[in-house]
Amino acid sequence: MDIKTVDIDDDNYPEHLRSIPKAPETLYYIGDIKLIEHPLIAIVGTRRCSSYGRWAAEGIAYRIASCGISVVSGMAEGIDSAAHRGCIKAGTPTVAVLGTGIDICFPKSNLELYRRIAEDGLILSEYPPGQMGAPWMFPERNRIISGLSKSVVVVEGTLKSGSMITARLALEQGRDVYAVPGNINQPGSAGVNRLISDGACPILDMDSAAQTLGLSAAKRMRRVESLSAEEKLVLGAVIEDPGTDPGTLAFRTGIAVGDVLALLGALELKDLVRSSGQRFYPEK
Template sequence: MQTTNLDQLLFHLTLCKGIGATSRIRMLSSLIDDPHLTAHDLAKCAQLNSTNKKLFLDSFAAIRIEESLDEYQNKQIKWVSILDKSYPEYLKHIYNPPALLFYQGNLTLLTGNLLAIVGSRLNSTYGEEALALLLPELITNNIITVSGLAKGIDQKAHKKTIELGGRTIAVIGTGLDQFYPFENEKLQRDIAKNHLLISEYPLGTKPLKQHFPMRNRIIAGLSLGTLVIEAKYRSGSLITANLALQEGREVFAVPGNITNPYSEGTNDLILHGAKSVLTAEHILEELNR
């Protein structure tokens, strides 16, 4: 795999422990000014505390970069950094963007009209009916769906898009070699081969709880808008919707029965300014402005 020195340094940093997205961007900014900074210099630039500094320095020294490059190449996992022209423009401008994204599949999908579709992990038949109503026209109008490959609405949005002959992007909160939930392994492999699979986490990263809100910011950040199909009052889907609002993106919500707990979140979004969606045209007329 051919890389520039700065890209290779960023790849190296992404494999390190003790730093997150914000620290990585700080380090990258410093490296742009001076590519010869040492690991100790970078730890200082990122203002790491003593615990994270030790984790970072130990892991930085332990990584055998050529072996790691070969491993990713052998597993056909590529990456795009925030320095690359092919890095998604919308994502570049969010708060706390990922410095590097690992991917498998067709990276050019990122240049299309992307719509995030999220919802409850325990959806009702109403959620599935709403997807079945809205997706065909969206796909016909070349909308590319983006979701998180979770149980429920996420999984069904990916599957339905593929069934309709559309294109889909899955953003996951683990390494690309992990399958979570395990039941989505076949779907994940299909997306990695024929669509686009993305993660900011290196190989071997397990599905830790804190990874999923971070994943949600990428889902919202990639997309022109976010459609919430079903959501309880407190849910990850509402986190994604609120992140989209913070970035000035469109937020759409499917209204539901006021006695159904799976519609509490979507109805509340509408109450606070999200666009109520009854047909696909309600989404398309906003995205095509």
């Protein structure tokens, strides 16, 4: 595998990472460094997670990734792996920050995931190839995870877990911290629930997760930009007169009814308009 490095003084070293305290001097990486050009969203949590935690991490990651944003995590067992998988499922490349040397897959059980991310994603580490992991190294790399992100979502964790360290570091770096509420009779929930009581924003349900994380607006912008000229024309006409019918749109835009219907179908599929019995409204 092709291991490359990027130094703190290099142009492609991400700006938002450079500004954190104790920013790593050198980053080893495998994959596409461009993925960390812009701030991402991190999902972290305990290694010994519950099935609920795994479901939440995968689901939230899937929704974030569906907006076209990569998810960062630590490729540990449990929550981290679920987050990477959710992101891959949505077809978006994911970013893993390792607590070992760049060429070492830890835990071994994640070898398949490691290869997958190396192929279509990005693996990062501040440790040179061959460096074995040590207990102190994992909390250390957490500052990179939060440093690469604009928001950190903590899914599950006890009061003394590494995810709590990540959350603290994120706050120190000025990142937003979100937490998934947990069942109060499980030790794995204590950390996240404490974060919420300390002021972290809770993710209240799966469907609005992306919205809570402030992604829908960004997502909408990106989708509008990718539209064809005719699609933009029809969308504009719908926004101007919500509740219009295809016949009127055809009349106003000068496009044939059949084609207007196809364009509306495309817009609806991209969640930009909503139809209700031949009336079309812009989707918020």
